[in-house]
Amino acid sequence: MTNELTLNMNAYLPLRDVVFHTLREAILKGELKPGERLMELQLASKLGVSRTPIREAIRMLEQEGLAVTVPRKGAEVARMTEKDMEDVLLIREALDELAATLACEEMTKEELEELKNTSVEFEEYTKTGEVRCIAEADVRFHDIIYRATRNPKLISILNNLREQLYRYRVEYLKDEKNYPTLIREHNEIIMGIAAKEKEKVKSAMHNHVNNQAAAVKEMIREQSV
Amino acid sequence: MTNELTLNMNAYLPLRDVVFHTLREAILKGELKPGERLMELQLASKLGVSRTPIREAIRMLEQEGLAVTVPRKGAEVARMTEKDMEDVLLIREALDELAATLACEEMTKEELEELKNTSVEFEEYTKTGEVRCIAEADVRFHDIIYRATRNPKLISILNNLREQLYRYRVEYLKDEKNYPTLIREHNEIIMGIAAKEKEKVKSAMHNHVNNQAAAVKEMIREQSV
DNA sequence: TCCATGTATTTTGTATACAATTTAGATTTT
DNA sequence: AAAATCTAAATTGTATACAAAATACATGGA
Numbered sequence: 001m002t003n004e005l006t007l008n009m010n011a012y013l014p015l016r017d018v019v020f021h022t023l024r025e026a027i028l029k030g031e032l033k034p035g036e037r038l039m040e041l042q043l044a045s046k047l048g049v050s051r052t053p054i055r056e057a058i059r060m061l062e063q064e065g066l067a068v069t070v071p072r073k074g075a076e077v078a079r080m081t082e083k084d085m086e087d088v089l090l091i092r093e094a095l096d097e098l099a100a101t102l103a104c105e106e107m108t109k110e111e112l113e114e115l116k117n118t119s120v121e122f123e124e125y126t127k128t129g130e131v132r133c134i135a136e137a138d139v140r141f142h143d144i145i146y147r148a149t150r151n152p153k154l155i156s157i158l159n160n161l162r163e164q165l166y167r168y169r170v171e172y173l174k175d176e177k178n179y180p181t182l183i184r185e186h187n188e189i190i191m192g193i194a195a196k197e198k199e200k201v202k203s204a205m206h207n208h209v210n211n212q213a214a215a216v217k218e219m220i221r222e223q224s225v
Numbered sequence: 226m227t228n229e230l231t232l233n234m235n236a237y238l239p240l241r242d243v244v245f246h247t248l249r250e251a252i253l254k255g256e257l258k259p260g261e262r263l264m265e266l267q268l269a270s271k272l273g274v275s276r277t278p279i280r281e282a283i284r285m286l287e288q289e290g291l292a293v294t295v296p297r298k299g300a301e302v303a304r305m306t307e308k309d310m311e312d313v314l315l316i317r318e319a320l321d322e323l324a325a326t327l328a329c330e331e332m333t334k335e336e337l338e339e340l341k342n343t344s345v346e347f348e349e350y351t352k353t354g355e356v357r358c359i360a361e362a363d364v365r366f367h368d369i370i371y372r373a374t375r376n377p378k379l380i381s382i383l384n385n386l387r388e389q390l391y392r393y394r395v396e397y398l399k400d401e402k403n404y405p406t407l408i409r410e411h412n413e414i415i416m417g418i419a420a421k422e423k424e425k426v427k428s429a430m431h432n433h434v435n436n437q438a439a440a441v442k443e444m445i446r447e448q449s450v
Numbered sequence: 451t452c453c454a455t456g457t458a459t460t461t462t463g464t465a466t467a468c469a470a471t472t473t474a475g476a477t478t479t480t
Numbered sequence: 481a482a483a484a485t486c487t488a489a490a491t492t493g494t495a496t497a498c499a500a501a502a503t504a505c506a507t508g509g510a
Contacts, residue, residue, distance in 0.1 A: 013296065014296050014297075014492090014493065014494090015493075015494070016284070016493085016494095017296070039460090039461070039462095040461075040462070041460085041461070041462095049494080049495085050494055050495040050496070051462090051494095051495080051496085052277075052493080052494055052495065052496090053493085053494070053495095055281060055462090055463095056280060056281060056284045059241070059281045059284040059285050059288075060284050060285075060287070060288055062285070063284075063285055063288030063289060064288060065378070071238060071239050071242070071462085071463090072239075072461085072462060072463075072500085072501055072502065073461090073462080073501095073502070073503095074461070074462065074502095084378070087376040087377065087378045087379060088378055090323065090327070090376065090379070091320065091323070091376070091378060091379050091382065094319050094320060094322070094323040095316065095319060095320070097319070098315065098316070098319040102315070151312040151315065151316070152312065153290070153309070153312045153313055153316060154312060154315070154316050157316065157382065164378075239462090239463065239464090240463075240464070241463085241464095264490095264491070264492095265491075265492070266490085266491070266492095269465095274464080274465085275464055275465040275466070276464095276465080276466085276492090277463080277464055277465065277466090278463085278464070278465095280492090280493095296492085296493090297470085297471055297472065297491085297492060297493075298471095298472075298473095298491085298492080299472095299491070299492065
Protein backbone atom coordinates (compact mmCIF):
# COMPACT_ATOMS: atom_id res chain seq x y z
CA MET A 1 0.00 0.00 0.00
CA THR A 2 2.43 2.63 -1.18
CA ASN A 3 -0.19 4.99 -2.57
CA GLU A 4 -2.32 7.34 -0.57
CA LEU A 5 -5.84 6.27 0.17
CA THR A 6 -8.24 9.13 0.56
CA LEU A 7 -11.96 9.18 1.01
CA ASN A 8 -14.29 10.75 -1.48
CA MET A 9 -16.60 12.37 1.03
CA ASN A 10 -18.77 14.47 -1.27
CA ALA A 11 -21.71 12.06 -1.08
CA TYR A 12 -23.80 11.83 2.05
CA LEU A 13 -23.39 8.11 2.52
CA PRO A 14 -22.60 6.02 5.57
CA LEU A 15 -18.85 5.83 6.01
CA ARG A 16 -18.93 2.06 5.58
CA ASP A 17 -20.09 2.57 2.00
CA VAL A 18 -17.51 5.23 1.28
CA VAL A 19 -14.79 3.05 2.77
CA PHE A 20 -16.08 0.03 0.85
CA HIS A 21 -15.94 1.85 -2.47
CA THR A 22 -12.55 3.32 -1.69
CA LEU A 23 -11.00 -0.02 -0.80
CA ARG A 24 -12.71 -1.72 -3.72
CA GLU A 25 -11.27 0.78 -6.17
CA ALA A 26 -7.86 0.47 -4.58
CA ILE A 27 -7.95 -3.29 -4.95
CA LEU A 28 -9.16 -3.18 -8.55
CA LYS A 29 -6.56 -0.60 -9.53
CA GLY A 30 -3.89 -2.72 -7.90
CA GLU A 31 -2.99 -0.11 -5.28
CA LEU A 32 -3.78 -2.75 -2.72
CA LYS A 33 -2.05 -5.86 -3.95
CA PRO A 34 -3.22 -9.47 -3.69
CA GLY A 35 -2.15 -10.92 -0.38
CA GLU A 36 -1.67 -7.51 1.21
CA ARG A 37 -3.06 -7.37 4.72
CA LEU A 38 -5.99 -5.14 5.47
CA MET A 39 -5.28 -3.96 8.99
CA GLU A 40 -8.12 -2.17 10.61
CA LEU A 41 -6.23 0.36 12.68
CA GLN A 42 -3.87 1.20 9.86
CA LEU A 43 -6.69 1.69 7.35
CA ALA A 44 -8.71 3.60 9.92
CA SER A 45 -5.96 6.11 10.55
CA LYS A 46 -5.12 6.36 6.87
CA LEU A 47 -8.74 7.11 5.98
CA GLY A 48 -9.40 9.20 9.05
CA VAL A 49 -12.28 7.14 10.40
CA SER A 50 -12.73 4.69 13.25
CA ARG A 51 -12.43 0.94 12.99
CA THR A 52 -16.18 0.39 12.89
CA PRO A 53 -16.82 1.45 9.27
CA ILE A 54 -13.57 -0.25 8.23
CA ARG A 55 -14.71 -3.54 9.68
CA GLU A 56 -18.10 -3.30 8.00
CA ALA A 57 -16.49 -2.50 4.66
CA ILE A 58 -14.21 -5.50 5.04
CA ARG A 59 -17.23 -7.74 5.63
CA MET A 60 -18.67 -6.44 2.35
CA LEU A 61 -15.43 -6.93 0.42
CA GLU A 62 -15.27 -10.42 1.81
CA GLN A 63 -18.68 -11.33 0.40
CA GLU A 64 -17.69 -9.83 -2.94
CA GLY A 65 -14.69 -12.10 -3.08
CA LEU A 66 -12.19 -9.23 -3.05
CA ALA A 67 -10.92 -9.94 0.45
CA VAL A 68 -10.37 -13.06 2.49
CA THR A 69 -10.38 -13.10 6.26
CA VAL A 70 -9.12 -15.67 8.69
CA PRO A 71 -10.76 -15.34 12.11
CA ARG A 72 -8.49 -13.65 14.63
CA LYS A 73 -5.81 -13.13 12.02
CA GLY A 74 -7.49 -10.51 9.91
CA ALA A 75 -8.28 -9.81 6.29
CA GLU A 76 -6.12 -9.64 3.21
CA VAL A 77 -6.71 -8.81 -0.42
CA ALA A 78 -7.84 -11.98 -2.19
CA ARG A 79 -5.17 -13.73 -4.20
CA MET A 80 -6.09 -15.13 -7.59
CA THR A 81 -4.52 -18.13 -9.17
CA GLU A 82 -4.75 -19.04 -12.82
CA LYS A 83 -7.26 -21.70 -11.84
CA ASP A 84 -9.44 -19.10 -10.10
CA MET A 85 -9.31 -16.99 -13.22
CA GLU A 86 -10.33 -19.91 -15.43
CA ASP A 87 -13.18 -20.68 -13.08
CA VAL A 88 -14.45 -17.12 -13.31
CA LEU A 89 -14.06 -17.06 -17.08
CA LEU A 90 -16.14 -20.20 -17.52
CA ILE A 91 -18.97 -18.69 -15.52
CA ARG A 92 -18.70 -15.42 -17.33
CA GLU A 93 -18.87 -17.22 -20.64
CA ALA A 94 -22.15 -18.85 -19.70
CA LEU A 95 -23.69 -15.71 -18.24
CA ASP A 96 -22.52 -13.37 -20.98
CA GLU A 97 -24.22 -15.68 -23.46
CA LEU A 98 -27.36 -15.54 -21.39
CA ALA A 99 -27.12 -11.77 -21.18
CA ALA A 100 -26.65 -11.47 -24.92
CA THR A 101 -29.67 -13.66 -25.57
CA LEU A 102 -31.86 -11.69 -23.20
CA ALA A 103 -30.60 -8.37 -24.51
CA CYS A 104 -31.46 -9.57 -27.98
CA GLU A 105 -35.09 -9.90 -26.93
CA GLU A 106 -35.37 -6.81 -24.81
CA MET A 107 -33.17 -4.10 -26.27
CA THR A 108 -34.93 -0.97 -27.49
CA LYS A 109 -34.01 0.97 -30.63
CA GLU A 110 -32.56 3.74 -28.46
CA GLU A 111 -30.36 1.35 -26.59
CA LEU A 112 -29.19 -0.21 -29.82
CA GLU A 113 -28.21 3.25 -31.06
CA GLU A 114 -26.32 3.83 -27.83
CA LEU A 115 -24.57 0.52 -28.33
CA LYS A 116 -23.53 1.46 -31.85
CA ASN A 117 -22.23 4.83 -30.68
CA THR A 118 -20.26 3.25 -27.90
CA SER A 119 -18.76 0.80 -30.33
CA VAL A 120 -17.67 3.68 -32.57
CA GLU A 121 -16.19 5.48 -29.56
CA PHE A 122 -14.34 2.33 -28.67
CA GLU A 123 -12.92 2.14 -32.16
CA GLU A 124 -11.86 5.79 -32.01
CA TYR A 125 -10.08 5.32 -28.71
CA THR A 126 -8.17 2.32 -30.00
CA LYS A 127 -6.62 4.69 -32.52
CA THR A 128 -5.40 7.01 -29.76
CA GLY A 129 -4.07 4.14 -27.68
CA GLU A 130 -5.35 5.60 -24.43
CA VAL A 131 -5.93 2.40 -22.52
CA ARG A 132 -7.99 4.00 -19.77
CA CYS A 133 -10.50 5.34 -22.31
CA ILE A 134 -10.53 2.12 -24.30
CA ALA A 135 -11.28 0.14 -21.17
CA GLU A 136 -14.05 2.52 -20.15
CA ALA A 137 -15.67 2.34 -23.57
CA ASP A 138 -15.52 -1.44 -23.43
CA VAL A 139 -17.15 -1.44 -20.01
CA ARG A 140 -19.87 0.87 -21.31
CA PHE A 141 -20.46 -1.39 -24.31
CA HIS A 142 -21.05 -4.42 -22.14
CA ASP A 143 -23.02 -2.43 -19.58
CA ILE A 144 -25.53 -1.45 -22.21
CA ILE A 145 -26.04 -5.10 -23.03
CA TYR A 146 -26.25 -6.04 -19.37
CA ARG A 147 -28.82 -3.35 -18.67
CA ALA A 148 -30.92 -4.52 -21.60
CA THR A 149 -31.36 -7.90 -19.93
CA ARG A 150 -33.74 -6.23 -17.40
CA ASN A 151 -32.35 -8.69 -14.90
CA PRO A 152 -30.74 -6.86 -11.96
CA LYS A 153 -29.51 -10.02 -10.30
CA LEU A 154 -27.76 -11.08 -13.51
CA ILE A 155 -26.26 -7.62 -13.85
CA SER A 156 -24.87 -7.71 -10.36
CA ILE A 157 -23.33 -11.15 -10.80
CA LEU A 158 -21.79 -10.14 -14.13
CA ASN A 159 -20.37 -6.98 -12.60
CA ASN A 160 -18.85 -9.03 -9.84
CA LEU A 161 -17.27 -11.45 -12.30
CA ARG A 162 -15.91 -8.59 -14.36
CA GLU A 163 -14.47 -7.12 -11.19
CA GLN A 164 -12.54 -10.29 -10.52
CA LEU A 165 -10.97 -10.10 -13.97
CA TYR A 166 -10.44 -6.37 -13.96
CA ARG A 167 -6.78 -6.29 -13.08
CA TYR A 168 -5.88 -8.59 -15.93
CA ARG A 169 -8.32 -7.18 -18.41
CA VAL A 170 -6.60 -3.82 -18.44
CA GLU A 171 -3.38 -5.52 -19.40
CA TYR A 172 -5.21 -7.26 -22.20
CA LEU A 173 -6.45 -3.97 -23.60
CA LYS A 174 -2.92 -2.60 -23.71
CA ASP A 175 -2.06 -5.00 -26.50
CA GLU A 176 -2.78 -3.30 -29.82
CA LYS A 177 -2.92 -6.49 -31.79
CA ASN A 178 -6.21 -7.38 -30.07
CA TYR A 179 -8.02 -4.27 -31.27
CA PRO A 180 -9.15 -5.42 -34.72
CA THR A 181 -10.57 -8.63 -33.30
CA LEU A 182 -12.39 -6.77 -30.56
CA ILE A 183 -13.92 -4.30 -32.98
CA ARG A 184 -15.04 -7.03 -35.30
CA GLU A 185 -16.59 -8.97 -32.45
CA HIS A 186 -18.41 -5.93 -31.14
CA ASN A 187 -19.86 -5.36 -34.58
CA GLU A 188 -20.97 -8.95 -34.90
CA ILE A 189 -22.79 -8.64 -31.60
CA ILE A 190 -24.43 -5.41 -32.69
CA MET A 191 -25.56 -6.87 -36.00
CA GLY A 192 -26.93 -9.94 -34.30
CA ILE A 193 -28.94 -7.87 -31.82
CA ALA A 194 -30.19 -5.55 -34.57
CA ALA A 195 -31.46 -8.58 -36.49
CA LYS A 196 -32.73 -10.13 -33.27
CA GLU A 197 -31.01 -13.37 -34.14
CA LYS A 198 -30.46 -14.92 -30.77
CA GLU A 199 -28.27 -17.81 -31.79
CA LYS A 200 -25.99 -15.55 -33.79
CA VAL A 201 -25.60 -13.11 -30.90
CA LYS A 202 -25.00 -15.96 -28.52
CA SER A 203 -22.18 -17.39 -30.58
CA ALA A 204 -20.71 -13.97 -31.26
CA MET A 205 -20.61 -13.28 -27.54
CA HIS A 206 -19.20 -16.73 -26.95
CA ASN A 207 -16.31 -15.98 -29.27
CA HIS A 208 -15.78 -12.57 -27.77
CA VAL A 209 -15.51 -13.82 -24.21
CA ASN A 210 -13.52 -16.84 -25.30
CA ASN A 211 -10.88 -14.77 -27.04
CA GLN A 212 -10.58 -12.56 -24.03
CA ALA A 213 -10.35 -15.63 -21.84
CA ALA A 214 -7.52 -17.04 -23.91
CA ALA A 215 -5.65 -13.74 -23.80
CA VAL A 216 -6.10 -13.32 -20.06
CA LYS A 217 -4.86 -16.83 -19.40
CA GLU A 218 -1.85 -16.23 -21.63
CA MET A 219 -1.15 -13.06 -19.65
CA ILE A 220 -1.27 -14.85 -16.33
CA ARG A 221 1.06 -17.52 -17.61
CA GLU A 222 3.56 -14.88 -18.68
CA GLN A 223 3.29 -13.03 -15.38
CA SER A 224 3.90 -16.13 -13.35
CA VAL A 225 7.21 -16.78 -15.16
CA MET B 226 -40.25 -12.83 14.28
CA THR B 227 -42.50 -14.86 16.52
CA ASN B 228 -40.06 -17.73 17.01
CA GLU B 229 -37.14 -17.77 19.33
CA LEU B 230 -33.75 -17.07 17.85
CA THR B 231 -30.93 -18.73 19.69
CA LEU B 232 -27.26 -18.94 18.91
CA ASN B 233 -25.50 -22.19 18.24
CA MET B 234 -22.37 -21.41 20.21
CA ASN B 235 -20.65 -24.79 20.14
CA ALA B 236 -18.20 -23.70 17.45
CA TYR B 237 -15.38 -21.36 18.29
CA LEU B 238 -16.20 -18.82 15.62
CA PRO B 239 -16.40 -15.03 15.72
CA LEU B 240 -19.86 -14.01 16.84
CA ARG B 241 -20.47 -12.24 13.53
CA ASP B 242 -20.29 -15.60 11.77
CA VAL B 243 -22.53 -17.31 14.27
CA VAL B 244 -25.03 -14.46 14.05
CA PHE B 245 -24.80 -14.50 10.26
CA HIS B 246 -25.58 -18.21 10.05
CA THR B 247 -28.37 -17.89 12.61
CA LEU B 248 -30.09 -15.04 10.79
CA ARG B 249 -29.54 -16.69 7.42
CA GLU B 250 -31.20 -19.90 8.60
CA ALA B 251 -34.05 -17.93 10.14
CA ILE B 252 -34.63 -16.11 6.87
CA LEU B 253 -34.48 -19.27 4.77
CA LYS B 254 -36.82 -21.13 7.09
CA GLY B 255 -39.21 -18.23 6.97
CA GLU B 256 -38.94 -17.44 10.67
CA LEU B 257 -37.86 -13.99 9.63
CA LYS B 258 -40.32 -12.96 6.97
CA PRO B 259 -39.70 -10.89 3.84
CA GLY B 260 -40.01 -7.22 4.69
CA GLU B 261 -39.50 -7.79 8.39
CA ARG B 262 -37.20 -5.22 9.93
CA LEU B 263 -33.85 -6.31 11.29
CA MET B 264 -33.37 -4.02 14.25
CA GLU B 265 -29.95 -4.13 15.74
CA LEU B 266 -30.80 -3.60 19.38
CA GLN B 267 -33.69 -6.02 19.28
CA LEU B 268 -31.63 -8.76 17.60
CA ALA B 269 -28.71 -8.05 19.89
CA SER B 270 -30.76 -8.56 23.03
CA LYS B 271 -32.56 -11.55 21.58
CA LEU B 272 -29.27 -13.23 20.71
CA GLY B 273 -27.46 -12.02 23.78
CA VAL B 274 -24.68 -10.18 21.99
CA SER B 275 -23.83 -6.55 21.34
CA ARG B 276 -24.75 -4.59 18.24
CA THR B 277 -21.29 -4.94 16.71
CA PRO B 278 -21.54 -8.56 15.52
CA ILE B 279 -25.16 -7.97 14.52
CA ARG B 280 -24.16 -5.11 12.26
CA GLU B 281 -21.39 -7.12 10.65
CA ALA B 282 -23.74 -10.04 10.05
CA ILE B 283 -26.24 -7.69 8.44
CA ARG B 284 -23.54 -6.39 6.09
CA MET B 285 -22.91 -9.99 5.05
CA LEU B 286 -26.58 -10.81 4.58
CA GLU B 287 -26.86 -7.67 2.49
CA GLN B 288 -24.17 -8.80 0.08
CA GLU B 289 -25.82 -12.22 -0.14
CA GLY B 290 -29.05 -10.58 -1.19
CA LEU B 291 -30.97 -11.82 1.84
CA ALA B 292 -31.31 -8.39 3.42
CA VAL B 293 -31.74 -4.89 2.11
CA THR B 294 -30.69 -1.81 4.02
CA VAL B 295 -31.59 1.80 3.54
CA PRO B 296 -29.04 4.15 5.09
CA ARG B 297 -30.24 5.57 8.40
CA LYS B 298 -33.42 3.53 8.24
CA GLY B 299 -32.00 0.09 8.81
CA ALA B 300 -32.16 -3.34 7.30
CA GLU B 301 -35.04 -5.61 6.45
CA VAL B 302 -35.38 -9.13 5.09
CA ALA B 303 -35.28 -8.92 1.30
CA ARG B 304 -38.63 -9.14 -0.39
CA MET B 305 -38.92 -11.21 -3.54
CA THR B 306 -41.32 -10.52 -6.32
CA GLU B 307 -42.28 -12.97 -9.01
CA LYS B 308 -40.01 -11.04 -11.36
CA ASP B 309 -37.07 -11.45 -8.98
CA MET B 310 -37.75 -15.15 -8.87
CA GLU B 311 -37.86 -15.42 -12.64
CA ASP B 312 -34.59 -13.51 -12.85
CA VAL B 313 -32.94 -15.92 -10.46
CA LEU B 314 -34.38 -18.94 -12.26
CA LEU B 315 -32.99 -17.80 -15.62
CA ILE B 316 -29.51 -17.49 -14.15
CA ARG B 317 -29.81 -20.78 -12.38
CA GLU B 318 -30.85 -22.46 -15.59
CA ALA B 319 -27.73 -21.25 -17.37
CA LEU B 320 -25.39 -22.10 -14.53
CA ASP B 321 -26.91 -25.47 -13.73
CA GLU B 322 -26.37 -26.40 -17.35
CA LEU B 323 -22.78 -25.29 -17.07
CA ALA B 324 -22.38 -27.24 -13.84
CA ALA B 325 -23.85 -30.36 -15.41
CA THR B 326 -21.51 -30.08 -18.37
CA LEU B 327 -18.45 -29.63 -16.19
CA ALA B 328 -19.52 -32.40 -13.84
CA CYS B 329 -19.87 -34.66 -16.84
CA GLU B 330 -16.19 -34.15 -17.61
CA GLU B 331 -14.86 -34.25 -14.10
CA MET B 332 -16.94 -36.65 -12.06
CA THR B 333 -15.15 -39.70 -10.67
CA LYS B 334 -16.63 -43.18 -10.47
CA GLU B 335 -16.94 -42.83 -6.70
CA GLU B 336 -18.86 -39.61 -7.02
CA LEU B 337 -21.13 -41.14 -9.62
CA GLU B 338 -21.87 -43.96 -7.20
CA GLU B 339 -22.65 -41.42 -4.51
CA LEU B 340 -24.95 -39.65 -6.94
CA LYS B 341 -26.79 -42.87 -7.72
CA ASN B 342 -27.17 -43.67 -4.03
CA THR B 343 -28.50 -40.23 -3.28
CA SER B 344 -30.97 -40.56 -6.10
CA VAL B 345 -32.20 -43.85 -4.62
CA GLU B 346 -32.47 -42.23 -1.18
CA PHE B 347 -34.46 -39.43 -2.74
CA GLU B 348 -36.82 -41.94 -4.29
CA GLU B 349 -37.22 -43.74 -0.96
CA TYR B 350 -38.04 -40.55 0.88
CA THR B 351 -40.67 -39.57 -1.67
CA LYS B 352 -42.50 -42.72 -0.62
CA THR B 353 -42.51 -41.65 3.02
CA GLY B 354 -43.61 -38.14 2.17
CA GLU B 355 -41.24 -36.55 4.67
CA VAL B 356 -40.64 -33.26 2.93
CA ARG B 357 -37.66 -32.27 5.05
CA CYS B 358 -35.81 -35.46 4.09
CA ILE B 359 -36.84 -35.22 0.46
CA ALA B 360 -35.54 -31.67 0.27
CA GLU B 361 -32.28 -32.63 1.93
CA ALA B 362 -31.74 -35.53 -0.46
CA ASP B 363 -32.42 -33.24 -3.39
CA VAL B 364 -29.91 -30.70 -2.08
CA ARG B 365 -27.35 -33.49 -1.67
CA PHE B 366 -27.99 -34.70 -5.21
CA HIS B 367 -27.27 -31.32 -6.69
CA ASP B 368 -24.39 -30.66 -4.33
CA ILE B 369 -22.60 -33.75 -5.62
CA ILE B 370 -22.91 -32.39 -9.14
CA TYR B 371 -21.81 -28.93 -8.05
CA ARG B 372 -18.78 -30.29 -6.26
CA ALA B 373 -17.80 -32.30 -9.30
CA THR B 374 -17.43 -29.09 -11.30
CA ARG B 375 -14.20 -28.38 -9.33
CA ASN B 376 -15.16 -24.73 -9.60
CA PRO B 377 -15.58 -23.16 -6.14
CA LYS B 378 -16.74 -19.85 -7.49
CA LEU B 379 -19.49 -21.54 -9.50
CA ILE B 380 -20.46 -23.56 -6.46
CA SER B 381 -20.80 -20.49 -4.32
CA ILE B 382 -22.91 -18.65 -6.89
CA LEU B 383 -25.16 -21.67 -7.36
CA ASN B 384 -25.57 -22.02 -3.61
CA ASN B 385 -26.54 -18.41 -3.40
CA LEU B 386 -29.11 -18.78 -6.16
CA ARG B 387 -30.55 -21.86 -4.54
CA GLU B 388 -30.78 -19.94 -1.30
CA GLN B 389 -32.91 -17.30 -2.95
CA LEU B 390 -35.35 -19.95 -4.15
CA TYR B 391 -35.27 -22.00 -0.99
CA ARG B 392 -38.47 -20.79 0.60
CA TYR B 393 -40.49 -21.63 -2.48
CA ARG B 394 -38.70 -24.82 -3.33
CA VAL B 395 -39.81 -26.50 -0.15
CA GLU B 396 -43.41 -25.82 -1.11
CA TYR B 397 -42.69 -27.35 -4.49
CA LEU B 398 -41.44 -30.55 -2.92
CA LYS B 399 -44.61 -30.90 -0.85
CA ASP B 400 -46.57 -31.63 -3.99
CA GLU B 401 -46.57 -35.39 -4.56
CA LYS B 402 -47.50 -35.18 -8.20
CA ASN B 403 -44.03 -33.77 -8.95
CA TYR B 404 -42.17 -36.79 -7.57
CA PRO B 405 -42.28 -39.10 -10.63
CA THR B 406 -41.02 -36.31 -12.89
CA LEU B 407 -38.22 -35.45 -10.49
CA ILE B 408 -37.09 -39.04 -10.18
CA ARG B 409 -37.10 -39.54 -13.93
CA GLU B 410 -35.12 -36.34 -14.44
CA HIS B 411 -32.57 -37.32 -11.82
CA ASN B 412 -32.08 -40.63 -13.58
CA GLU B 413 -31.67 -38.99 -16.95
CA ILE B 414 -28.96 -36.78 -15.50
CA ILE B 415 -27.23 -39.76 -13.94
CA MET B 416 -27.32 -41.75 -17.16
CA GLY B 417 -25.99 -38.83 -19.14
CA ILE B 418 -23.08 -38.33 -16.76
CA ALA B 419 -22.33 -42.05 -16.68
CA ALA B 420 -22.15 -42.07 -20.49
CA LYS B 421 -20.26 -38.77 -20.43
CA GLU B 422 -22.63 -37.35 -23.00
CA LYS B 423 -22.42 -33.66 -22.32
CA GLU B 424 -25.23 -32.50 -24.55
CA LYS B 425 -27.62 -35.07 -23.13
CA VAL B 426 -26.76 -34.08 -19.56
CA LYS B 427 -27.10 -30.44 -20.43
CA SER B 428 -30.57 -30.84 -21.85
CA ALA B 429 -31.64 -33.13 -19.02
CA MET B 430 -30.56 -30.52 -16.51
CA HIS B 431 -32.25 -27.84 -18.58
CA ASN B 432 -35.54 -29.72 -18.33
CA HIS B 433 -35.09 -30.40 -14.67
CA VAL B 434 -34.52 -26.76 -13.75
CA ASN B 435 -37.18 -25.61 -16.16
CA ASN B 436 -39.87 -27.80 -14.66
CA GLN B 437 -38.95 -26.59 -11.24
CA ALA B 438 -39.01 -23.03 -12.49
CA ALA B 439 -42.49 -23.47 -13.90
CA ALA B 440 -43.72 -24.98 -10.66
CA VAL B 441 -42.17 -22.27 -8.51
CA LYS B 442 -43.70 -19.56 -10.65
CA GLU B 443 -47.08 -21.25 -10.45
CA MET B 444 -46.69 -21.36 -6.68
CA ILE B 445 -45.93 -17.67 -6.44
CA ARG B 446 -48.90 -16.84 -8.58
CA GLU B 447 -51.18 -18.84 -6.29
CA GLN B 448 -49.69 -17.29 -3.17
CA SER B 449 -50.19 -13.78 -4.42
CA VAL B 450 -53.93 -14.38 -4.94
C1' DT C 451 23.36 -22.89 16.65
C1' DC C 452 18.85 -24.23 17.40
C1' DC C 453 14.85 -24.75 19.97
C1' DA C 454 11.82 -23.64 23.72
C1' DT C 455 9.76 -20.43 26.74
C1' DG C 456 8.14 -16.15 28.33
C1' DT C 457 6.96 -11.37 27.68
C1' DA C 458 5.71 -7.17 25.23
C1' DT C 459 3.37 -5.56 21.34
C1' DT C 460 0.17 -5.69 17.88
C1' DT C 461 -4.16 -6.89 16.16
C1' DT C 462 -8.67 -8.59 16.16
C1' DG C 463 -13.21 -9.35 18.73
C1' DT C 464 -16.84 -7.43 21.39
C1' DA C 465 -19.26 -4.13 24.16
C1' DT C 466 -20.59 0.31 25.08
C1' DA C 467 -21.03 5.38 24.84
C1' DC C 468 -22.38 9.23 22.44
C1' DA C 469 -24.03 11.77 18.26
C1' DA C 470 -27.11 12.30 14.41
C1' DT C 471 -31.20 11.08 12.26
C1' DT C 472 -35.59 9.27 11.82
C1' DT C 473 -40.06 8.07 13.56
C1' DA C 474 -44.18 8.44 16.23
C1' DG C 475 -47.12 10.86 18.89
C1' DA C 476 -48.95 14.91 20.95
C1' DT C 477 -50.15 19.57 20.45
C1' DT C 478 -51.38 23.41 18.02
C1' DT C 479 -53.27 25.78 14.16
C1' DT C 480 -56.30 26.32 10.35
C1' DA D 481 -61.52 17.18 11.44
C1' DA D 482 -57.26 17.74 8.85
C1' DA D 483 -52.82 19.52 8.41
C1' DA D 484 -48.70 21.38 10.29
C1' DT D 485 -45.38 21.75 13.89
C1' DC D 486 -43.01 20.52 17.82
C1' DT D 487 -41.17 17.15 21.20
C1' DA D 488 -39.79 12.74 22.95
C1' DA D 489 -38.45 8.22 21.94
C1' DA D 490 -36.36 4.90 19.14
C1' DT D 491 -32.91 3.71 15.88
C1' DT D 492 -28.87 3.92 13.18
C1' DG D 493 -24.00 5.78 12.60
C1' DT D 494 -19.53 6.33 14.51
C1' DA D 495 -15.95 6.35 17.91
C1' DT D 496 -13.78 4.41 21.65
C1' DA D 497 -12.67 1.25 25.51
C1' DC D 498 -11.51 -3.05 27.02
C1' DA D 499 -10.71 -8.15 26.45
C1' DA D 500 -8.71 -11.99 24.07
C1' DA D 501 -5.81 -13.83 20.85
C1' DA D 502 -1.93 -13.88 17.77
C1' DT D 503 2.58 -12.29 16.68
C1' DA D 504 7.25 -10.81 17.28
C1' DC D 505 11.05 -10.73 19.77
C1' DA D 506 14.14 -11.47 23.45
C1' DT D 507 16.00 -14.57 26.80
C1' DG D 508 17.62 -18.91 28.47
C1' DG D 509 18.81 -23.61 27.95
C1' DA D 510 20.17 -27.83 25.38
